[in-house]
Amino acid sequence: MLRIAIIGAGLGGLCMGQGLRRHGIAFDIYEKDSSPSSRTQGYRIRIDETGQRSLAQCLPADRYDLFRASCAVTTTGGQFIGPDMSVIGGRAVETWRPSEVEDAPGEEAAGDLSANRLTLREVLLDGIADRVHFGKALSHVTETDDGVTVHFEDGSTAVADVVVAADGVNSTIRRQRLPHTEPADTGAVCLYGKTVLTGALGDTIPVDLLTGTSVVFADGFVAVLDSMTFRQSLFTPENGLTAVPDYLYWAVFGPRIRFGLDAADDPDQDALAVIERSTRDWHPALREVFATSDRNTVAAMTVRTAAAPEPRPAGRVTLLGDAIHAMSPAAGLGANTALRDAATLAAALGERPADPIAAVAAYEEQMRIYAGDAISASLLGSAVLASHG
Numbered sequence: 001m002l003r004i005a006i007i008g009a010g011l012g013g014l015c016m017g018q019g020l021r022r023h024g025i026a027f028d029i030y031e032k033d034s035s036p037s038s039r040t041q042g043y044r045i046r047i048d049e050t051g052q053r054s055l056a057q058c059l060p061a062d063r064y065d066l067f068r069a070s071c072a073v074t075t076t077g078g079q080f081i082g083p084d085m086s087v088i089g090g091r092a093v094e095t096w097r098p099s100e101v102e103d104a105p106g107e108e109a110a111g112d113l114s115a116n117r118l119t120l121r122e123v124l125l126d127g128i129a130d131r132v133h134f135g136k137a138l139s140h141v142t143e144t145d146d147g148v149t150v151h152f153e154d155g156s157t158a159v160a161d162v163v164v165a166a167d168g169v170n171s172t173i174r175r176q177r178l179p180h181t182e183p184a185d186t187g188a189v190c191l192y193g194k195t196v197l198t199g200a201l202g203d204t205i206p207v208d209l210l211t212g213t214s215v216v217f218a219d220g221f222v223a224v225l226d227s228m229t230f231r232q233s234l235f236t237p238e239n240g241l242t243a244v245p246d247y248l249y250w251a252v253f254g255p256r257i258r259f260g261l262d263a264a265d266d267p268d269q270d271a272l273a274v275i276e277r278s279t280r281d282w283h284p285a286l287r288e289v290f291a292t293s294d295r296n297t298v299a300a301m302t303v304r305t306a307a308a309p310e311p312r313p314a315g316r317v318t319l320l321g322d323a324i325h326a327m328s329p330a331a332g333l334g335a336n337t338a339l340r341d342a343a344t345l346a347a348a349l350g351e352r353p354a355d356p357i358a359a360v361a362a363y364e365e366q367m368r369i370y371a372g373d374a375i376s377a378s379l380l381g382s383a384v385l386a387s388h389g
Contacts, residue, residue, distance in 0.1 A: 001026055002353045005150050005160035007173060009036070009132050011045070011117075012321035012338035013166035014124035019058035019346025021128055025353065028158065029128070030150065032137035032167075036121050043194045043297065044226050044249035045120060047071070047113045051336035054343035060127070066239060067123045071113040072228045074101055078213035083282040085206070088217065101212075112332075114213070114226050116244050119235075126240050138172045141317060148316045162356045163317045164345065166338075169304060171323035178312075178319075183304035183326040188382060189259065189267040190329055191275055192251040193298035195289050197229070206285050209248065216286065221254025221278070225289060248289055252278070253303075253330065267300035274300075303328050305379060308372030314361035320345060325371040330381030333374040341367055 002025055006013045009031035020027045047055070056064050080088050101111065125132065137153040141163055150158045165173035169183055197205070208214070209225055216223040229246040252275055259274050261267060267274070275290050306326045321338030328334075345363040352359040 002162075002349070002356060003027065003160045004162050004164060004349065005030065005148070005158055006164045006166055007138050007150070008165070008167035008171075008321075008323070009033070009121075009134070010166060010168060010321070010338075011120060011124065011335055012342050013164070014121060014128070014132075015055065015058050015339050016164060016166065016320065016342035016346050017128045017131060018060075018063075018124060019343055020349065022058060022060075023346060023350030023353075025346075025349055027131060028160075029132045030136040030138065030152070030158070031132060031134050034135050036125065036134075037118055043117060043192070043247070044072075044228055045115050045117050045335050046226075046332045047115055047120075047339075048332065048336050049112075051339045052113065054336070054339035057343040058346060059123070063123055063126055066234070066241075067115070067120065068113065069231060070119050070123065070234050070239075070241060071115045072226070072230060074114070074212040074227065076212040077101055077111065078215065079208065080215050080217065083216060083218050083279070083286065085208070085283040085285065114228060114249075116228060116230075119241055119244060122241050138167065140176055141173060143316050161316065162349070162360060165317070165319040165323045166321055166342075167323055169322040169326040171319065173317065174319055174323050177317060178324075181306060181309075181324070183306040185263075186303045186305050186328055186379075186382060187257075188253065188255050188303040188328065189261065189300055190251055190253045190303055191259075191267060191271045191298070191300040192249070193271075193290075193293045193295075194228075194247040194249050195293045197246045197248060204285075204288065205248070209285070209289070216282075218254075218279075218282075220258045221252065223250060223252045223279075223286075225250045225286075250289060250293070251329075267302065271298050271300045303382075305375060308375050309364070309368045311368065312364075314357050314364060316357060316360070318345070318360045318364060320367075324367075325375055327375045327378035328382045329378075331374070331378040332381075333378055337371055337374045340370065 004027040006029040009029050013029055017027055017029050082088055139151040139153045142149045148160050148163045165171050210227045214225045226249040228249050235241045235243045259278050304326050305328050309324055320341035344366055348359040348363040
């Protein structure tokens with residue numbers, strides 16, 4: 001029987017696990033973190049048409065419906081504004097699409113969805129949780145003609161026919177097998193957090209910021225604020241979903257130099273001070289969102305990007321998501337491309353269970369094309385945002 005080992009229980013790894021289950025293929029997922037919520041990984045993820053289609057291909061129909069229903073409720077397609085909250089026209093990045101607006105009776109909804117990342121992981125864990133092994137940090141893999149042995153830091157091993165590296169931008173497998181493909185620092189940073197909408201705070205934030213996504217174009221950088229208000233009745237133990245209070249997600253993206261940071265500075269240190277300094281002339285309502293953030297949720301990351309994946313001989317070890325094609329978040333394509341990887345690879349293995357190397361080759365041939373396009377779009381999006389204003 002074909003058996004797959006997936007390294008990493010992020011969105012791409014879990015989505016692939018669901019896809020393999022749908023194709024009747026045995027698998028195990030190994031994650032170095034101790035639990036799904038053991039570290040900060042962002043709070044909102046934008047799921048576009050590609051991501052939605054990929055999830056629909058992998059999830060059972062009822063769980064896919066729950067995913068859609070558990071996303072934020074929006075009543076507008078979004079707005080573009082200046083730092084003074086004046087509405088401006090145009091769309092800065094070609095790949096951006098309006099948010100899905102809550103369906104009118106008899107109409108089919110369309111548009112991007114905003115999911116709480118932990119909620120989406122809970123949806124993806126349902127039905128496969130017994131195949132996910134937390135606290136399993138990878139040491140290395142050894143490949144033979146007959147299979148792959150996975151070696152973990154705790155001294156244990158596992159054997160599989162194919163190993164899939166879904167372990168993110170710092171992928172251990174990529175660094176061991178493709179060291180020349182290490183993602184490059186783009187010179188940009190992303191600072192993000194959330195402001196919980198409780199009590200009087202929700203009454204002081206303008207309604208325009210609470211109906212969908214607001215993109216604020218400043219001089220050389222951009223901020224995104226996404227209203228994350230939910231159908232709270234869905235967040236029950238019966239649905240396997242942890243309760244999530246309504247909140248405003250925010251992210252600030254731009255070149256380091258625009259925030260007064262040099263290459264040696266850690267953007268994660270005192271991120272709110274960086275934002276306060278950079279937005280001191282903004283509308284008071286926008287500054288209030290940042291000032292009242294839950295400080296425990298504020299984090300920052302250096303934005304890195306990989307080169308387009310190159311052709312290579314197929315084998316029993318392959319990669320998906322940020323492990324092989326990390327990209328700037330400017331175009332909103334990274335996670336959606338990872339979900340597409342998961343659906344594409346699961347389908348290829350389902351079509352060729354007797355020849356997994358041929359299945360890997362078919363997946364990688366497709367992935368190189370669409371991932372290369374996504375990386376190019378993300379680099380273009382970064383350049384457009386950096387030049388705005």
